[in-house]
Amino acid sequence: MPNAHDALALAKRALSYVKGADQASVAVNVSDASYSRFARNYVVQNIGSLATTVSVNYVKGKRIGSSTTGDTSDAGLRAVAARAADVASRVPANPEFVSLPKPGTATGHSKSVFPATASASPETRIDKLQSVFARMERSSLNSSGYTTTQSLASAVVNSLGLSAAWEGTYAGLEIKAIGERTSGYADFWTRDYGALDAAERAERAASKATVSNEPADFKPGTYTVILEPPAFVDCINNLYYGFSLGSIKENQDSWMIDRIGKHVFSPNLTIVDDWSHPLVANQPFASDGAPTKKVVLVEKGVPKGYVSSTYLANKFKEANTGHDGYPINAIVMPGTKSREQLIAETERGILISRTWYTRPVDPRTCTITGLTRDGVYLIENGKLTKTLKNFRFFTSMVSALKDVELGNKLYRSESSDAPQTLLVPDVKIAKFTLSAQTSFA
Amino acid sequence: MANQHAARAARVLDTATKRGAAYADVQFWEGTSEQLFVQNGVVRGVDSSTTVGYGVRALVDGSWGFAGSDRLDDGGLDATAARAVAIAKASTRIANRIRAVTPTDKYVDTWSTPLEKDPRSVSLSAKANHLLTAEKALHVDKSIVVGYAFTFGEDTIKEFYSTNGSAIRQRIVQTGAGVGCNAVGGGDAQARGGPGDFGLYQGGGWEVVDRADLIRNAARYGEEAVQLVKAPVLPETTADMILTGAVLNLQMHESIGHPLELDRSLGWEANFSGISWATPDQVGKLKYGSDAMTVYCDNTLPKGMATVGYDDEGVKPQRVTMIENGVLRAFESSRDTAAQTSLPQTASVRAQDWASVPMVRMTNIVLAPGEGTLEDIVADTKDGVLMDGIRSWSIDDHRLNFQFGPQLAWRIQNGKRTKLYKKPTYTGITPHFWGSLDRVAGASEMVAWGTPNCGKGEPEQSGRTTHACSHARFRNVTMGVKADA
Numbered sequence: 001m002p003n004a005h006d007a008l009a010l011a012k013r014a015l016s017y018v019k020g021a022d023q024a025s026v027a028v029n030v031s032d033a034s035y036s037r038f039a040r041n042y043v044v045q046n047i048g049s050l051a052t053t054v055s056v057n058y059v060k061g062k063r064i065g066s067s068t069t070g071d072t073s074d075a076g077l078r079a080v081a082a083r084a085a086d087v088a089s090r091v092p093a094n095p096e097f098v099s100l101p102k103p104g105t106a107t108g109h110s111k112s113v114f115p116a117t118a119s120a121s122p123e124t125r126i127d128k129l130q131s132v133f134a135r136m137e138r139s140s141l142n143s144s145g146y147t148t149t150q151s152l153a154s155a156v157v158n159s160l161g162l163s164a165a166w167e168g169t170y171a172g173l174e175i176k177a178i179g180e181r182t183s184g185y186a187d188f189w190t191r192d193y194g195a196l197d198a199a200e201r202a203e204r205a206a207s208k209a210t211v212s213n214e215p216a217d218f219k220p221g222t223y224t225v226i227l228e229p230p231a232f233v234d235c236i237n238n239l240y241y242g243f244s245l246g247s248i249k250e251n252q253d254s255w256m257i258d259r260i261g262k263h264v265f266s267p268n269l270t271i272v273d274d275w276s277h278p279l280v281a282n283q284p285f286a287s288d289g290a291p292t293k294k295v296v297l298v299e300k301g302v303p304k305g306y307v308s309s310t311y312l313a314n315k316f317k318e319a320n321t322g323h324d325g326y327p328i329n330a331i332v333m334p335g336t337k338s339r340e341q342l343i344a345e346t347e348r349g350i351l352i353s354r355t356w357y358t359r360p361v362d363p364r365t366c367t368i369t370g371l372t373r374d375g376v377y378l379i380e381n382g383k384l385t386k387t388l389k390n391f392r393f394f395t396s397m398v399s400a401l402k403d404v405e406l407g408n409k410l411y412r413s414e415s416s417d418a419p420q421t422l423l424v425p426d427v428k429i430a431k432f433t434l435s436a437q438t439s440f441a
Numbered sequence: 442m443a444n445q446h447a448a449r450a451a452r453v454l455d456t457a458t459k460r461g462a463a464y465a466d467v468q469f470w471e472g473t474s475e476q477l478f479v480q481n482g483v484v485r486g487v488d489s490s491t492t493v494g495y496g497v498r499a500l501v502d503g504s505w506g507f508a509g510s511d512r513l514d515d516g517g518l519d520a521t522a523a524r525a526v527a528i529a530k531a532s533t534r535i536a537n538r539i540r541a542v543t544p545t546d547k548y549v550d551t552w553s554t555p556l557e558k559d560p561r562s563v564s565l566s567a568k569a570n571h572l573l574t575a576e577k578a579l580h581v582d583k584s585i586v587v588g589y590a591f592t593f594g595e596d597t598i599k600e601f602y603s604t605n606g607s608a609i610r611q612r613i614v615q616t617g618a619g620v621g622c623n624a625v626g627g628g629d630a631q632a633r634g635g636p637g638d639f640g641l642y643q644g645g646g647w648e649v650v651d652r653a654d655l656i657r658n659a660a661r662y663g664e665e666a667v668q669l670v671k672a673p674v675l676p677e678t679t680a681d682m683i684l685t686g687a688v689l690n691l692q693m694h695e696s697i698g699h700p701l702e703l704d705r706s707l708g709w710e711a712n713f714s715g716i717s718w719a720t721p722d723q724v725g726k727l728k729y730g731s732d733a734m735t736v737y738c739d740n741t742l743p744k745g746m747a748t749v750g751y752d753d754e755g756v757k758p759q760r761v762t763m764i765e766n767g768v769l770r771a772f773e774s775s776r777d778t779a780a781q782t783s784l785p786q787t788a789s790v791r792a793q794d795w796a797s798v799p800m801v802r803m804t805n806i807v808l809a810p811g812e813g814t815l816e817d818i819v820a821d822t823k824d825g826v827l828m829d830g831i832r833s834w835s836i837d838d839h840r841l842n843f844q845f846g847p848q849l850a851w852r853i854q855n856g857k858r859t860k861l862y863k864k865p866t867y868t869g870i871t872p873h874f875w876g877s878l879d880r881v882a883g884a885s886e887m888v889a890w891g892t893p894n895c896g897k898g899e900p901e902q903s904g905r906t907t908h909a910c911s912h913a914r915f916r917n918v919t920m921g922v923k924a925d926a
Contacts, residue, residue: 034528037899039709042538045898046528049509049796050521051494068490070511083489090565091477091487092573122506122531133535144711146899174899176712185712222925251623252586253630356715357835361846362864364630367924369844371837373715392835392842392868394924433925436868438842 001118002030002153004165010072011155011165014054017074017081018159021088023059023100024081025158027287028052036125037146041133045146046122057158057288058084059100062093098314103161106284106291106322108276116194117169120149128198132175135202139210143202145174149193156289164291166283173198176374177205182215182387182441184208185354185374187230189412189421191281208353208375212387215441218378220391224349225432226342226379229411231372232332232424234355238368239397240327240420241360243273243297245308249316255366255398256303265301265401268335272296273307273327279412280329280421285322286310292322297330328420335406335425342407342428344382350434351377351384355393366397369435376441387441394435403430444610445469446495449518450602453497456522458604461530462499464543465522466603466755469495470795473596475560479572480589487565494795498754499525503540504532509796542780547605548757552750553612555743557648560594560616568592568650575655579622581663584670586625590659591640592650593617593893599753607755615746615905616649617642617893620659624666631863633666633848638691638831642891643744643907665849668861675850675862677921681825682867683818683914688828688847689808690890690908696871697729697736698803698906700840701763702789702897703772705801707781713899715838718871719769721782727769730875735809736764738773738787739909746891746905747791747804754799758788763806767876775801793902800898805889808910811881815912818880820856826920827851827858828865844868844922867920874915882911 011028018024030052037045054077055068065087069080125147136143148171155165171193177184186204188196227235239255241247247254273295275282284292288310295305307327313320343351358370371392378386407426446469457465471493478486494511499522506529510521532538572590579588594616601609618641621634634640641653684692699705700717708716719727740758742748751757754776762770772782773789778801792799819827830848837843850865851858869877887909895904 033900035900036532037709039707039711040539042535043504043532044704044709045507045798045800046505046532047507047509047798048524048528049496051509051511051796053492055490064487066486066488068488068492070492070494080491083491087487087489087565091484091569092566094483094485096483096485122528123534126531126534130535133537137537142708142711144708146712148900174712178708178711250587251630252625253623253632258628356838359833359835361833361866361924364628369833369835369924371835371842373838390837392837392844394844394922396924399925435922435924436842438837438839440839440841 001151002032002167004153004155004167007153007155008165010054011157014056014077014081015157017078018056018058020085021058021060021159023159025057025100025156025288027055028155030153031150033148033150034125035146035148036129038129039144040142041136043129054080056080056084058088060088062095062097063088063091064094064097065091096315100158100160101162101288101290101310104291110276110278110281112168112191112281114169114192114194116192117149117171118151120193125149128173128196131199132202135199135206136177139206141206141209142178144176144178147173154283156285158289162289164285164289168281171196173201175201175205177209179209179213181213182209183374185230211377211384215387215389218388218437220434220437222431222433224346224430226349226351226426226428228353228426229413229424230354231352232427233413233422234358235368235397236332236424237422238358238360239366240330242366243306244326245306245312245316245318246325248306250312253363255364256306260303263301264303264398265298266404267301268404268406269298269301269401270333271298272331273329274331275329277331277423279410279423282329282421286324290320290322295321297327331423332425334408334410336408337405339407339426342405342426343379346379347381349379351379368397369394389441390438391434392436393433395433400429400432404428444600444608446600449513452515452518453522454602454604456519457497457499457526460523460526461501462526464500464604465498466601467495467497468753469600471598475594477568477572478591479576481587482573482577484569496792496795497522497525499529500541500543501526501529502533504529504538505541506532507798539781541777544603544605544776547607548751548755549608550750551610554614554644556614556646558646560647563647575620575659578656578659579620579663581660582667584624584626584667585622585663588622590620590655591618601751601755603755609751609755611750613749614646615644616646618650618653618655620655620662622663622666624670626670629670631666631669632832633662633669633830635662635687635830637687637890642746642893643889644746644748645744669849669863672861672863675865675921677923679917679919681822681914681916682918682920683822683825683827683912685815685829685912686888686890686910687830689910689913691831691834692845693806693808693908693910694892694906695834695836696840696843698806698908701772702801702803703774703778703782703784706772707778710897714897718839718841721772721784724769724771724784728767729764729769729872730767731878732766733811733878733881734764734767734875737761737807738763738789738804739807740788740804742805742807742889742907742909744889745805745907747907752788752790753792754790756786756788761785761787773801773803791904793904797902802897802904803895803906805907808881810884810887810911812883814886815882818882818912818914819853822853822914823855825853827853841871865920866922867918868922869918877916877918878913879916880914886911
């Protein structure tokens with residue numbers, strides 16, 4: 001299994017082959033990842049891959065070259081070091097470069113390795129899926145999705161004395177339950193595969209797909225909506241691009257410009273970036289080894305902070321938060337109400353389970369468009385009354401988050417477009433624009 | 442080209458067979474890549490990398506297992522072959538599975554991407570200086586706050602071996618280049634860049650960078666970005682719309698290429714990027730678009746990013762008509778998906794890298810040309826809008842309802858460009874939209890627009906696709922849709 005000790009030893013060995021640099025760094029990433037992907041209630045792809053990368057950054061004056069290899073033999077490490085040096089000798093100097101990060105350690109601790117994930121076999125994953133397929137077949141549903149177990153390790157060392165290493169496990173299950181005219185979705189993301197109850201998740205997906213088999217038309221417009229975590233994370237992830245020094249000071253296309261310190265959002269909204277939260281438990285350093293700091297991004301509706309890389313922090317003489325550009329551990333702090341309460345207190349609104357193909361249209365207003373999928377329901381007098389066909393939404397997230405209530409439970413949520421580890425609760429948004437309806441659910 | 446991995450392949454295939462595989466194949470990848478990125482007069486990043494590894498597929502009782510590894514020693518080869526077989530055996534425990542077909546074909550061959558100018562013949566400093574010159578040309582005004590230019594190059598040797606006796610060695614070279622900028626003013630930021638949607642990416646060598654014409658394009662993009670900041674937003678309108686190839690190729694990608702992936706239509710992709718409104722039983726019957734619409738899948742296309750001698754399951758490609766005069770004729774497929782439908786196999790199987798399982802991908806899609814030029818279409822348009830560049834795009838998980846946001850729009854009145862607009866949008870439903878196609882420009886303005894990062898699969902793989910097209914006009918399109926209206 002990949003582990004921090006071996007990754008660090010490999011990084012140090014690679015650094016020892018770097019000759020003649022003013023500064024140099026080595027980053028090592030090791031992964032052993034397995035995926036069992038299913039469709040139509042059987043496994044269509046079943047895979048495992050073991051991979052190691054070693055990346056060398058070579059600095060001579062202000063000339064910088066980088067090179068990556070998967071060859072961890074002594075000859076391979078010598079070659080990648082020489083190639084990085086060769087690149088540095090052939091490119092113009094970068095006057096913006098100041099320094100690689102100096103030694104430092106992130107404060108905090110979070111358990112990131114779980115044996116149940118690390119030891120999962122192909123049979124373990126198939127066992128989980130058998131319970132999914134059995135539940136689907138009981139309701140004459142099809143299913144699509146995947147389950148994964150992964151062991152990861154990373155390490156960074158540099159010639160200034162920085163040394164950082166991490167190891168973790170990662171696992172998940174996504175299930176789309178597919179009926180004749182409707183679908184439902186459930187997922188679970190964790191570092192501990194033993195905590196995954198696949199049968200319970202299958203029940204959740206199946207029950208959402210079978211609320212009604214007659215999805216209704218509904219007039220597009222601006223409505224109160226409740227976004228469940230898979231939908232909320234997909235939408236709010238577009239906001240996170242703006243919490244970056246690069247988009248604020250360099251590209252100058254962040255929605256944060258002219259809004260920092262102002263009451264922009266609902267006072268119910270607080271967002272922090274914290275790698276050490278137990279549900280996040282992420283690598284506590286950036287890809288160049290800089291320690292990752294906890295950052296308050298929004299406090300009670302007021303945008304406050306943003307994240308930075310070593311390069312941009314040096315360029316703009318700001319604090320280095322140890323991020324590779326964007327928040328990757330963002331947490332929307334939970335509110336006080338359960339999902340059931342949020343629904344019960346809604347006179348007329350729409351519950352959205354999941355979204356898809358959400359894209360930024362205007363970064364300065366964080367205007368996004370995308371589509372709902374896998375369960376849209378009309379709420380009338382506090383109850384779900386109908387399954388609706390899907391909608392396209394087209395709205396500014398800066399505007400939408402002005403009036404929100406948040407659920408009381410945090411979910412670790414992933415989206416296809418969000419490789420980060422993001423935690424969100426349910427959210428009830430007072431005004432959310434659904435601009436068109438599709439012909440299917 | 443001499444095969445380098447024949448002995449290793451023999452060991453892998455022997456181990457897989459002894460462990461119980463009825464069929465197995467292995468593909469070794471040796472890749473080098475080089476990327477340069479320049480921003481605001483500074484060479485921000487230069488990376489020169491290598492990767493070596495292999496992926497093994499084992500077929501046991503009709504179920505596939507895949508294992509990838511970069512361990513090339515005997516122990517690594519044995520362990521990876523054994524892992525692929527063990528994974529396949531685990532899948533056989535599912536009772537109601539559809540069994541995969543056992544491959545029977547055998548090819549012993551070599552193939553290379555045709556190169557006019559080998560990227561290795563151009564020095565790194567010359568490449569960097571070219572990008573610095575191009576990036577500088579963007580800065581036509583102080584409102585341009587960020588300019589960038591980049592090149593991308595990959596040179597991959599693949600060796601494929603199977604228990605049927607196939608031994609195929611290929612050299613695949615792909616190159617890309619682009620330039621773009623952000624202009625700000627009046628509380629707004631406008632991006633402009635290209636060529637194409639995010640640069641010109643093609644199969645080939647440094648000649649692709651020459652074709653991208655970065656320096657000349659940069660000056661134009663800079664001027665247009667400055668104008669866009671001051672331009673009004675395109676108002677809501679329904680009119681004729683002309684798409685340049687820079688937009689049309691992405692429209693083809695989302696509303697033709699993806700819906701016609703056969704694995705998607707069979708539901709294999711349902712949880713991630715969705716299914717398709719087009720189904721195999723509609724072949725020969727479904728009216729996908731107007732009579733002006735004929736589309737090919739051509740994995741032999743010169744300059745195509747997906748052009749190969751053999752696909753990643755060792756099948757020789759050919760040109761297949763997907764849509765003929767608006768009528769659906771075929772899907773992009775693999776052995777297994779084709780076998781489930783009795784449709785032709787199109788050699789559309791690709792893996793992102795050695796660590797990724799080969800699967801059905803959109804490959805090279807070609808919109809058959811019509812006649813004339815873009816300017817002929819503009820001159821022939823009484824009242825319309827011309828869209829260019831890409832800012833935003835989104836389509837539903839049946840590939841029907843889409844909304845695109847190009848970088849700029851020109852109002853066309855009486856055959857002439859009259860006014861520039863920013864933040865244009867247009868929306869439509871796939872068969873209605875392609876049904877409104879009334880004119881495609883001629884072959885002289887066709888470009889093979891490649892995409893280097895098409896997302897599909899779980900785990901998500903980044904695929905290389907191409908959409909070859911000229912320009913086209915669509916009738917009565919809804920444009921200028923607004924958020925929070």
